[in-house]
Amino acid sequence: MKIDKLFDVRGHVVFVTGAASGLGFGMAEVMADNGATVMMTDVDADGLAKAAASLRERGLAVEEAVVDVADLPALTAAIDDTAARHGRLDVAFANAGISAGPGYGTEKGQMNAVSLDDWNRVVHINLTSIFETIRAAAAHMKRQKSGRIVITSSIAGVGSEHMVGYAYAATKAAVNNLVRQASQELAAYNVMVNSIAPGPFRTNIGNGRLNDPEVVKQFAEIVPLGRLAEVDEIKGLALLLASPASSFITGTVIPIDGGATA
Numbered sequence: 001m002k003i004d005k006l007f008d009v010r011g012h013v014v015f016v017t018g019a020a021s022g023l024g025f026g027m028a029e030v031m032a033d034n035g036a037t038v039m040m041t042d043v044d045a046d047g048l049a050k051a052a053a054s055l056r057e058r059g060l061a062v063e064e065a066v067v068d069v070a071d072l073p074a075l076t077a078a079i080d081d082t083a084a085r086h087g088r089l090d091v092a093f094a095n096a097g098i099s100a101g102p103g104y105g106t107e108k109g110q111m112n113a114v115s116l117d118d119w120n121r122v123v124h125i126n127l128t129s130i131f132e133t134i135r136a137a138a139a140h141m142k143r144q145k146s147g148r149i150v151i152t153s154s155i156a157g158v159g160s161e162h163m164v165g166y167a168y169a170a171t172k173a174a175v176n177n178l179v180r181q182a183s184q185e186l187a188a189y190n191v192m193v194n195s196i197a198p199g200p201f202r203t204n205i206g207n208g209r210l211n212d213p214e215v216v217k218q219f220a221e222i223v224p225l226g227r228l229a230e231v232d233e234i235k236g237l238a239l240l241l242a243s244p245a246s247s248f249i250t251g252t253v254i255p256i257d258g259g260a261t262a
């Protein structure tokens with residue numbers, strides 16, 4: 001089979017959370033660049049407007065809606081609306097997520113410094129909202145008996161990671177098992193559910209924490225390739241998991257980490 005059939009997502013309807021920046025923007029861009037219609041959603045209205053405009057100016061088929069994934073009814077309504085207007089939903093990227101601050105490697109990230117309010121906020125956005133995204137997308141995909149759901153997890157959900165906060169590590173591990181669980185229920189409907197587990201990528205996560213050269217140096221040290229990844233480097237795996245090329249891949253957690261978990 002030739003490349004244009006293997007990775008053909010032309011005309012696919014795609015929903016992305018956290019699409020204004022970083023990995024979500026990369027996912028939206030690669031899908032739109034390859035002919036999909038992409039609904040970009042984010043809580044950051046200004047960032048979203050700029051991000052969507054930058055793709056639309058290139059003639060790509062993108063739409064946008066301000067959606068806070070923490071608002072579960074609004075999240076479900078946005079997914080339902082996208083599916084209703086296009087008559088289908090082919091791919092959902094449950095990508096939006098937030099940092100829980102530094103990890104146990106510094107005093108500020110050690111367990112006694114963790115506030116339960118912060119813990120609950122991270123659990124709600126990084127875990128509960130991901131479940132709700134899967135559930136809302138699956139309702140449409142089950143009906144049409146096809147679909148792809150791709151979660152953005154982290155290598156911090158695969159093993160311990162001294163640079164990230166407790167709630168982050170716990171929620172990223174939880175979504176990896178959520179993906180395995182959902183993949184079993186949804187396999188009967190030809191809906192694939194997979195998790196991308198990135199190592200450090202240069203994005204705006206953690207209020208620009210990755211602009212700090214010391215933080216970048218520490219993250220680079222855990223990566224055998226010796227550097228952080230750029231956003232463009234998520235695109236190949238995102239396209240693979242959304243395209244016909246991955247028709248027999250479901251229930252997996254795929255690291256993309258420069259060898260960090262090897």
Ligand SMILES: NC(=O)c1ccc[n+]([C@@H]2O[C@H](COP(=O)([O-])OP(=O)(O)OC[C@H]3O[C@@H](n4cnc5c(N)ncnc54)[C@H](O)[C@@H]3O)[C@@H](O)[C@H]2O)c1
Binds near residue numbers: 154
């Ligand atoms: N950058 C990394 O090194 C890295 C590594 C592993 C996993 N991840 C994961 O990748 C995903 C994307 O993060 P990123 O690194 O691209 O960060 P980013 O901050 O550049 O992008 C995240 C986007 O999500 C949006 N967002 C945040 N809270 C939201 C909410 N409540 N509702 C809707 N949108 C919301 C932000 O406005 C932002 O546009 C996250 O799930 C993150 O945990 C990132």
